[in-house]
Amino acid sequence: TELEGLELRWIDIPLVSPFRTSFGTETARRVLLVRAVTGDGEGWGECVAMDEPVYSAEYVEGAAQVIRDFLLPRLGRGADPWKAEEAFRPVHGHPMAKAAVGAALLDVWLRARDTSFGEFLGAVRPAVPSGVSVGIMDSVPELLDAVDGYVAEGYRRIKLKIEPGWDVAPVRAVRERHPDLPLQVDANTAYTLADARHLARLDPFDLLLIEQPLPEDDIAGHAALARLVATPICLDESITSAAIAADAIVRGATSVVNIKPGRVGGFLEARRVHDVCAAHGVPVWCGGMLETGIGRAANVALAALPNFTLPGDTSASSRYFATDVTEPFVLEDGALLVPTGPGIGVAPDEAVLRALTVRTEFLPA
Ligand SMILES: O=C(O)CCC(=O)N[C@@H](C(=O)O)c1ccccc1
Numbered sequence: 001t002e003l004e005g006l007e008l009r010w011i012d013i014p015l016v017s018p019f020r021t022s023f024g025t026e027t028a029r030r031v032l033l034v035r036a037v038t039g040d041g042e043g044w045g046e047c048v049a050m051d052e053p054v055y056s057a058e059y060v061e062g063a064a065q066v067i068r069d070f071l072l073p074r075l076g077r078g079a080d081p082w083k084a085e086e087a088f089r090p091v092h093g094h095p096m097a098k099a100a101v102g103a104a105l106l107d108v109w110l111r112a113r114d115t116s117f118g119e120f121l122g123a124v125r126p127a128v129p130s131g132v133s134v135g136i137m138d139s140v141p142e143l144l145d146a147v148d149g150y151v152a153e154g155y156r157r158i159k160l161k162i163e164p165g166w167d168v169a170p171v172r173a174v175r176e177r178h179p180d181l182p183l184q185v186d187a188n189t190a191y192t193l194a195d196a197r198h199l200a201r202l203d204p205f206d207l208l209l210i211e212q213p214l215p216e217d218d219i220a221g222h223a224a225l226a227r228l229v230a231t232p233i234c235l236d237e238s239i240t241s242a243a244i245a246a247d248a249i250v251r252g253a254t255s256v257v258n259i260k261p262g263r264v265g266g267f268l269e270a271r272r273v274h275d276v277c278a279a280h281g282v283p284v285w286c287g288g289m290l291e292t293g294i295g296r297a298a299n300v301a302l303a304a305l306p307n308f309t310l311p312g313d314t315s316a317s318s319r320y321f322a323t324d325v326t327e328p329f330v331l332e333d334g335a336l337l338v339p340t341g342p343g344i345g346v347a348p349d350e351a352v353l354r355a356l357t358v359r360t361e362f363l364p365a
Helices: 058-075 082-088 095-112 116-120 140-153 166-178 193-205 219-226 242-250 268-279 291-303 350-357
Strands: 003-021 025-036 041-047 127-128 132-136 157-161 185-186 233-235 255-259 284-286 335-337 357-364
Touching: 003 058, 003 095, 025 058, 025 095, 041 095, 058 082, 058 095, 058 357, 082 095, 082 268, 095 116, 095 233, 095 268, 095 291, 116 268, 116 291, 132 140, 140 157, 140 166, 157 166, 166 185, 166 193, 166 255, 193 219, 193 350, 219 233, 219 242, 242 255, 242 268, 255 268, 268 284, 268 291, 284 291
Parallel strands: 132 157, 157 185, 233 255, 255 284
Antiparallel strands: 003 025, 003 357, 025 041, 127 335
């Protein structure tokens, strides 16, 4: 069937607590949602770009313009997710903008065929174990309180944000408090190869991995670092496609991969990254970008694929939001249930959406 148009919807959703990473602190999210309208109905996608280009080069206003001026015109009235991926290929970069449109088209395509994201992608389990990401805090006691709370909630893995000056001490404190807890760290590119000896001081704490210690374009640097530290290196920002995942793996730059559909251009490519990593015996886990229930639902379905063998940043809605845009995702025995309804299996609550909406714009195909 034909595409009638895309609705862009900007929402402001507050965070339950400030979230500090090596590139800044967030207290609320400006989120761009995309609703695809076709003759078959509608589908939803969430653009994971932040308000400012500090995680990667994309940002909300830029993504909206790329969708309006460069992606939608290339779709014409086409609504086929594969043809859309092909139509977007001449546009360089902008994976998060592409992924948001692609997810909305895939959602409406699957709803029309009464097929869930999980069935379509190849989910092999009904629930996925949840990890949780813990931001940089003002003090170690404050960090320990936060970690204790998440462990009490049942989270299966803790990820600590680190940066120079906040790394060995907080990791040591958490490890001493929780000797058997699956634990990993995320540097968000905050270190250099000169920090190798310092990062090796994390080796005694039995971490699952060190995520993206170096800048995203430094594949060779991560390969050199992997030879200098014992803890496995995991890449996030560096992995923008299945081909790049394969290159990073064969060059010894990464032995675990964080998959984020928005970072790689969409769910079709995310599955290719999963498959390439599986072919190399490299485990993957599902990263997070503080998604609302719309993006979270699709991520949970992806995280149920066979090679997602590590808990991801697929936390409960309450980790970030007092009120989610959809029915909240709730931790059950430390896991989230994979939605079974058609498409992403969830829908935004109209009243909540209206209350959070800053602006909408309908773009006719
Ligand atoms: O649980 C979540 O959704 C967030 C997990 C997380 O730490 N995301 C990090 C990241 O670098 O992966 C991030 C934080 C803020 C903005 C972008 C990314």
